[in-house]
Amino acid sequence: MRRTLLFLFLFLIGVTGYPQKLVPTGKQGYSQTSVNTAIFRKNSIVTHNGIQYIAFYDENGYLTLGKRELGSTQWTFYLSQYKGNCKDAHNVISIMVDSEGFLHVAFNHHGSSLNYCRSLRPGSLILGNKEMMVGRDETEVTYPEFYRLTNGDLIFVYRSGGSGRGNLIVNRYDVKTKKWHRVQDVLIDGENERNAYWQLYVDNANTIHLSWVWRETPDVATNHDLCYARSRDGGATWEKSDGEKYRLPITAENAEYVWYIPQDSELINQTGMYADENGNPYIATYWRDRESTVPQYRLVWFDGETWHMQQVSKRKTPFTLKGGGTKRIPISRPQLVIDNERGKNNLYYIFRDEERGDKVSLASTRDLEKGIWKMRDLTDFSVGAWEPTYDTELWREEHKLHLFVQHTDQGDGEKTGLLSPQPVYILEAEK
Structure with missing residues (x-):
């Protein structure tokens, strides 16, 4: 085992040129669906005061x-009293640590009652009993996500309602009082006709950036258009990219459309976004042009004045997103991170593509204006x-x-695969 890991480590450095270290946890995870590896886990791993939680x-x-x-390969684990319905990949686990060191956990949601608990004490892995947050709109919860503000408070967002008819709820946790309160009952209103599938990012100025696609029905093919909003006061008020204030709730009529994309474009939902040091948002996603059958990875971003779009990939294989439930898709939804070096943004676009052997892959550019993206694989295994x-x-x-790494399977339309439990790793891809 050690020789295998050593070989893999040397291989990753030599082939990618991007220093890699694969850290085994010594544990195996459920692998017959992508419930452990769905992109809307916020988070699967999180670090606080030098301790990394998984x-x-x-x-x-x-x-x-x-x-x-951090830096150690020795893990401490705790098997909780809680069990999830892993056959449904929506039922992910999301975690976050507040500024006092309490671990917050939400799990096992797909149109179900809120399953939320927190650790008994700071730094502990032992969870208490399930709790309510605010006590309303907590019976049809899906896609729970935590985000930490710079003062240590937490933001919790989720969908209330079903696919094609859900609304976006926002709660906030006050670390001083250790209590949750409602910030927005209905931030984005689907008006019982559609719902928003979002991605969110909180930047270092505490601005909440939110982008989304609309879906008209449970059929993924009805995804359309890319919209945007931001909040500079913890979610209380919202504005468009030009500073115009939203009249809440946001609807299909008053939303800011940053890129028009028709239905049946293989437009994916719930991808990744980031904001640079200037607070400009970047959205990583994919769809296909009307004249093509091949979906391509893309980047949509705002430079402070104008929205832009750039194609990242040069894929050759067509596929369709038609149908409901969790899809078995030949590419992953992408994540994006950005750092700044000498006043220029370096962009790192993380994905998985069947054309590249279903490996963990990364596209990067140091000059977005030239649009030259370098592709490399961060693993040598599927x-x-x-x-x-x-x-x-x-x-x-x-x-x-x-990165959280585990080999998982996924049947199309919420079906399970046959893959046996697989090892769970942390892939350290440090600059």
């Missing part, structure tokens, strides 16, 4: 928590239906890219 469902479906000191999730707080504080 969460996943084990081979029996139990919520498993672990932690290690990760199946894996999608990228990373340690957002470690990247924010130290610009170290740590």
Whole structure:
């Protein structure tokens, strides 16, 4: 085992030119769906005060928590009392640590009652009983996501309602009072006709950046258009990219459309976004042009004055997103991170593509104006239906890219695969 890992480490350095280290946890995770590796896990791993926390469902479906000191390969694990319905890949685990060191966990949601708990004490992996947050709109929860503000408070967002008819809810946790309160009952209103599938990012100025696509029905093919909003006051008020204030809730009529994309364009939902040092938002996604059958990875961004779009990939294989439920798609949804060097943005676009052997892959550019993207693989093995999730707080504080890696399977339309439990790793891809 050690010789294999040593060979893999040397291989990764030599082939990619981007220093890699694959850190085994010594545990195996449920692998018959992508429930451990869906992109909308916020987060799968998170670092606080030099301790990195990890969460996943084990081979029996139990919520498993672990932690290690950064730089160490020694893990401490805790098998919780909670179990998830892993056959449905929507039922992900999302975690975050507040500024006092309490671990917050939300898990096992697909139009179901809120499953939320927190650690009994700072730094502990032992979870308390399930709790309510505010006590309303907590019976049809899907896509729970945590985000940490610079003062240590947390933002919690989720969809209330079903696909094609859901609304976006925003809660905030006050670390001083240790209580949640509602910020927005209905931030984006689908008006019982559609719902927004979002991606969100909180920058270092505490601005919340939110982008989304609309979906008209449970059929993924009805995804359309790319919209944007931001909040500079923790989610209380929202504005468009030009500073115009939104009259809430945001609807299909008053939303800012940053890129018009028709239905049946293989436009994916719930991807990744980031904001640079100037607070300009960047959105990573994919869709196909009307004259083509091949979806391509793309980047949509705002430079302070105008929205732009650039194609990142040169894929050759067509596919369709028609149908409902979790899809078995030959490419992952992408994540994006950015750092700044000598006044210029370096962009790193993380993805998985069947054309590249379903490996963990990365596209990067140091000059977005020229639009030249370099592609490289960060693993030499397939990760199946894996999608990228990373340690957002470690990247924010130290610009170290740590990815949750596990080989998973996924049947099309919420079906399960036959893959046996697979090892869980952290892939350290440090600049």
